[in-house]
Amino acid sequence: MDRRKFLQLSGAGIGASMLPLSGNVIAESKLTQSGMDVAVKKELADAALNTATKLGASYADVRIGRYLNQYVVTREMKVQNVVNTESIGMGVRVIANGTWGFSATNDMTSDGIARATAQAVATAKANSKYQQEPVQLAPVKGHGEVSWKTPIQKNAMQIPLAEKVDLLMEVNKAALDAGASFVNSMLYLVNEQKYFASTDGSYIDQDVHRLWSPFRVTAVDKKDGGFRTREGLGMPVGRGFEYLDGRAEDKVQSQTVLYGNSYDMVEDARLAAEQAQEKLSAKSVTPGKYDLVLDPSHLWLTIHESVGHPLELDRVLGYEANFAGTSFATIDKWKSGKFKYGSDKVNLFADKVQEGSLGAVGYDDEGVQTGSWDLVKNGVLTNYQAIRDQVHMLDQKASHGCCYADSWSSVQFQRMANVSLLPGEEELSLDDMIKDVEKGIYIVGDGSFSIDQQRYNFQFGGQLFYEIENGKITGMLEDVAYQSNTQEFWNSCSQICDKRDYRLGGSFFDGKGQPSQVSAVSHGSATTRFDGVNVINTKRKLG
CATH class of the missing domain: 3.30.2290.10 (PmbA/TldD superfamily)
Structure with a gap:
């Protein structure tokens, strides 16, 4: 070089x-x-x-x-x-x-x-x-x-650089005009x-x-030098530049975010600046048990870490441990046909075909035509993610079509498919869900996380936190993280909004292997409620 x-x-x-x-x-x-x-x-x-x-x-x-x-x-x-x-x-x-x-x-x-x-x-x-x-x-x-x-x-590579720069400058200006210190x-x-x-x-x-199209907005308190950030809530996608042609009629609107199959990055930057400033004076959370209402912009990461990785067959077998460890979801649990990964409402599936997803391709890197398959059905573990030289270990006859390499110079191996949570079958909106929560927290956006080497015990943060009392959002909270283990968490799932609220999140650079490779993968869900989850206060105390 x-x-x-x-x-x-x-x-x-x-x-x-x-x-x-x-x-x-x-x-x-x-x-x-x-x-x-x-x-x-x-x-x-x-x-x-x-x-x-x-x-x-x-x-x-x-x-x-x-x-x-x-x-x-x-x-x-x-x-x-x-x-x-x-x-x-x-x-x-x-x-x-x-x-x-x-x-x-x-x-x-x-x-x-x-x-x-x-x-x-x-x-x-x-x-x-x-x-x-x-x-x-x-x-x-x-x-x-x-x-x-x-x-x-719209092929993004064919969009003139000047147009891309103009968009980003408009995004930055919107954030600065709304009070951001940095963007x-x-x-x-x-x-x-x-x-x-x-x-x-x-x-x-x-x-x-x-x-x-990520961004990060920072608001600084000029009195004491404290600061808070809010990252963009648009997601990486398997789409063209039309994704950034956000229009109000195309969007899903929740308490804090406007986005859907197209994304208004400028509006999100303006909201981010306002919300970063609001976070400066938000109430610090009181630790305890809460019912959590998790937006898809947050839940995708929990799915990725607690479902996507532990159901990769090479991790289950102990053949792979790099970056994400092995798995608690061992073969004996699957063979029993009774292992309760989650509540009866939890239906998790893998796919490589969902339009707009990062993992969508017609064929994987072994020439297998892609499709979708169940991982958890009505709460019970039913399958893993496996490729051509693995499926015989499951007594299965066909590859799942999830073999991938990140370059011509890298050997293809088993990678995570898109792993998603099916929306609820009964009509249920975000407002409907919140009105039944007595003591809860509504979480939007992904944040820091930690999970053990068997993908079992974990802690997740987020971008925005709103306190729910007696069915109403009462204000913003800060210093929130929740702790659980994978089986306990998914068994606490009590409600899932319907397909109108279903959205994709995802990772552009999911790491695995040695030498390391990256892959892009999406995770979909609708807003979902989990009952009685332990919430801690992450604020660092000095002295």
Whole structure:
């Protein structure tokens, strides 16, 4: 990496440590240039598959990828940085002597691909002497030549940079005009052009788009120097730039936030500034047991940590522990068919198809056509998330379609699907839910969290907290966090709003593995009530 590229990447500002800043820095104009012709991709893929077969591989798959990223970072009324990156290459995975082998290259010539394929086969054969059991792949029928694209209306890469900067400047100005002391706002844009081919007979071309528009507003008390923050409540999405065309008629309106399938970032920034100032004088919470009313902008993270990660099969089996630990939800609990993960109202499902979600693709990185499946049904644990070489351990015949790699240079492995909570079947609004709560707290937005290495005991904060007394919101609270364990928490679920309130949250950079990879994943829910949850006061006491 040369000095110029280092300075460009390292100056990305807040959140830069999370960014997968790989690839070459490019001019903005290259973001809209066409990638490799699909016929050329097929020719290169066939070269790899044929080489692998000739060298003794019983199975092979190839992923040719072009990964485009744009990051626009601002603070107050200045642009801090704009970074455009491109990464192009091929990864080949094989089974030889019953063992996996993998290699990758950015030498996109026939010779370069042949060398990488030979390396993958050699790696598999070398590792096979230590393999105790041969890899067992669930069968996948070849799909032939197919394609899939994120259903977008506006390709974010084609929107002029000036328009993006104007939007962020408008966001920052709205926050400052409303009393914010500081504000950062950003755009993270991703386009993955992925081609998959395998000896099963699939040639799959996919064009995946994602967008995230976070911001953070800070209000400072000039008398004592105290400060409070409020982050944006818009969510990362698998949508185009139309997501930022927020209009009042498209939104879900709750006590504190306006957003839905489109997002008014400017209005949210104005609200954030007002609410950050209100937090400066908000009452500190009294610890105790409360009924919690959790907005989807908050609950997504609790789902991610207490359901998504512990139901990844590799964590359940103890094969994976990086970043998120293993799992309390062991195979014996699933086999019993009686393990109460939650109350009868809790129905949790995994999917890779929900429109607008970060995880939505037509096919996973093993060529499996994606779908949805139950994880918890009427409160009972019914399944996990598993891929082609895992499902035989569950006596199942088909992969769940949740295998993913974050780059052509990374080997694909089991990743979290979108994991979501089904909305309630009976008509129930937020106001209906709150009016039945005698002593509670309404929580909006995600905050800090902590969870143990078995994904069981946890603590979660948030962005905004409102006290509920005798069915009414009486004012803002501060210093709130709740503690529970996964099974106790989900069994305390007593009400879920209906599908009108269902919304997606999610993570743009969910980490896993070693070497580490990131993935983007969404979690949906409607506003949900949990009874009798322990709430603590997080305010630090001096002296």
